[in-house]
Amino acid sequence: MKGIVYQIVCNVVVDERYVGSTTNLKERLKTHKKLDCSSAQIIARGDYTASVLEEVEIDDLIELRKLEQTYLDKLVCINKHRAYVENKLEAVRQSTSKYRNANREKLNAKSVCDCGGRYTHKNIHKHQKSILHKTFIQAQTEHQ
Numbered sequence: 001m002k003g004i005v006y007q008i009v010c011n012v013v014v015d016e017r018y019v020g021s022t023t024n025l026k027e028r029l030k031t032h033k034k035l036d037c038s039s040a041q042i043i044a045r046g047d048y049t050a051s052v053l054e055e056v057e058i059d060d061l062i063e064l065r066k067l068e069q070t071y072l073d074k075l076v077c078i079n080k081h082r083a084y085v086e087n088k089l090e091a092v093r094q095s096t097s098k099y100r101n102a103n104r105e106k107l108n109a110k111s112v113c114d115c116g117g118r119y120t121h122k123n124i125h126k127h128q129k130s131i132l133h134k135t136f137i138q139a140q141t142e143h144q
Contacts, residue, residue, distance in 0.1 A: 003064035011047040021068035038078045
C-alpha cells in the first residue's frame with residue numbers, strides 16, 4: 001500500500017510545523033480540522049501549507065510510523081506525541097498480531113464444552129468462568 005509522510009506548516013507563526021503520516025492525505029487533512037490536537041492550532045489560523053515529505057510503498061503501518069518518526073527526530077515540530085517508540089510492548093503487539101493473523105481460523109473455531117456451552121479458542125477462559133460451566137463442574141465433583 002502507499003504510505004505518505006506529510007507536514008502542515010503555519011504561514012503565520014515561524015517554525016510551527018506538524019508532521020504526520022497516512023495512507024490517504026485528503027481524508028487525513030479533513031480529520032485534522034475536527035480533532036483537538038497540535039495540528040488544529042495551525043489549521044485554525046487559516047493560513048497554512050500542507051505538503052508531502054515522502055511517499056513510499058509499505059507493507060504495514062508500523063513501517064510508516066517509523067518513517068514518520070525519523071522526520072519528527074530531524075525537524076522542529078509541534079507534535080505532542082511520538083509516532084513510533086521502539087520497545088518491548090511494541091514487539092509484543094507485533095508478535096501477537098502476527099500470531100492472530102496466522103491462526104485466525106483456529107482462534108475463531110467454535111468448540112462445544114462437556115457442559116453444553118459453546119466457545120471459541122480465544123474465549124475459553126471467559127467460558128470457564130461462566131455460570132453454566134461452573135455449575136457443570138460443581139455437579140461433576142459432587143457426583144464423584
